[in-house]
Amino acid sequence: MTAIELKLGDITKFNGDAIVNAANESLMGGGGVDGAIHYAAGPELNNECARLNGCRTGEAKITAAYRLPAKYIIHTVGPVWHAQPSDAKKLKSCYVNSLRLAIQNDCKTVAFPSISTGAYGYPVSAAARIAITTIQNYPSNLIATIICYDRKTFQAYQAILNR
Incomplete structure (x- = not known):
């Protein structure tokens, strides 16, 4: 089982092995957390992403x-x-797929945003249930931190985590 921590804050400040970006299929940046990560990482990230030929829904790079x-x-x-x-x-x-990539790259810590709950419109409580259940049941020694950008999202995740 993977351990989960929950925090309120900015995922771009996470000092660990990996952060997960809720990207679009082009991988070339966008709004929300995707835009914030691309901005904070700098233009080199766009250069590398341009060579990855995008990413399909549900997959990870x-x-x-x-x-x-x-x-x-x-x-x-x-x-x-x-x-x-x-x-x-x-x-x-x-x-x-994100957890699998983290393990394949010898990560011990990984931070997730609330994937799909911004512009993609996924209901936060339903997304939180999927995120927490999937992460907790994934067999690994990883420590996964879910970093919520706003208090409402944090409270939704906290409610699911406390069950």
């Missing part, structure tokens, strides 16, 4: 973290919410 305190950025593309059963499957894949 890894890059260096450049100007961020973490070593790596794991980019994963969450699903746009359509209220379909496949949405949950794709969101779970984001966490599984």
Whole structure:
């Protein structure tokens, strides 16, 4: 089982092995956490992402973290919410594939944002349930930190974690 910590704050400040970016399919930056990570990492990140040929929903790819305190950025593309059963499957894949990449790259710590709950419209409590269940049940010695940008999201995750 993977240990989970929950924090309120800015994922770009995480001083650990890897942070997860809720990316878009181009991997070339966007809004929300994706834009913040690209901005904080610097232009070198765009150069590396341009060579990765994008990323499909539910999959994950890894890059260096450049100007961020973490070593790596794991980019994963969450699903746009359509209220379909496949949405949950794709969101779970984001966490599984990100955890797998973290382990393959000898990470001990990884930080996740709330994937798909911003512009992609996934309901926060449903996303939190998938994130926490998937991370907790993943067999690893990783310490996973979920970093929520706002108090409302933090409280939703905390409610699920406390069950």
